[in-house]
Amino acid sequence: MSTFRRRRGERGASAVEFALVVPILLTFLLGTVELGLYMKDYVSMSSSARAGARAASAAADAGPGTCEASSNPPPCTPASAPALAQAAADTMQTAGMAMNSQDIDWVMIYSANDKGYPGSNGSTAIPTTCPAKCVKYVWDANLSGGKFRYSSGSWTSSTVNACLNDASRESVGVILQARHAWMSGLVGGLMGGDKTMTERTVMQFEPLEQDRCKPGTPNAHS
Template sequence: MNVRRRARSEERGAAAVEFALIAMPLILLMFMIVESAFLMKDYVAVNSAVRNGARTASASGGAGPGTCEASANPPPCTPANAPAFAQGAADAIQTTATSLDTNDIDWLLIYKPGANGYPAGQTSLTCGSNCVKYVWDSGLSKFRYSSGSWASASINACLNDAARDSVGVGMQVTHKMVSGFFGASKAIQERTVMQFEPLESDRCKPGTPNAHQ
């Protein structure tokens, strides 16, 4: 009798071990699928947002300089040493990125790109010259100018001009992991570059008769 009880007990113990060996990888796989789904959702949202921002900026090459006259430093809006289309791009991203937690947005860059698609003279999404940075202001519930400059009057938006400028938009979002099995967070960076849409030939670049501002 004791032998039978011992055998049954050993069988139950072995079954529990086998279940654990099978269940743990399945549970881990389930968490991986969930984490991947949420991460992919944020990747898609960030990519869509920067593309929308770039489209808005590229269509507004002649919008002129920012008009903010606030005395705060930095000001809550885009100052005159930065282009108005930068604020337009930030506002467009604000309306597009509704599936993102805005508090997870680290920064937004609107910049003149080099041949590698990054801000001119850089090898990463780091502001150099002709680059404007925005951060999310949770108090204002909008993007706020943070730093940088780019003279709007310097932009070349002439049709069939080999030197026609482009605009780049880059954004970083910190994605918070759900399970914590794969770290606490992951930085997501996306960027898009688009050429400025042509302006009228008499105002499309510096030196034309009615050059845009």
């Protein structure tokens, strides 16, 4: 009888231990999966921002934005914003993103200050609205399956300085903001809801010929 009681007690203890350990194991597994998905979104955002910055940096002389008239026009960028901004947005769109496009909040393409951020020199803040020389795009799922659409901001294209060895040569920055939605309600609750993610890339404009690299040169680009 004592042996039977001892075995039954051992089985009961094992069941209690199992009940205590399983939630911990499940939480660990969920956390591992969530971390993997979070890193996937981060890598996707980083790659997309770099692709957009490369496209913009190579288009210093692309001129002002255009609005084409057709039965199925592409996203429109007004003449008050540079075509290089639309080039960046288009590249980010066509390069593809592994994350859900519905989670993208906005993209900013801007003339970087001395710290690599939008706005005046010295600023290290990421604004939600565009300061000077900045253009903002949002994702529009209604544009032919989804495209970046001009939202706000202005940047006169003729002011771009892309002169080699010029101390005032500009750099173009791209900021992408998106939300990471947690797969598990448990993790989401622990993290206080969706995680807002931002990725920033800055590149100098590729130099243009000296006779057209900035305003005031004989054949200044427009």
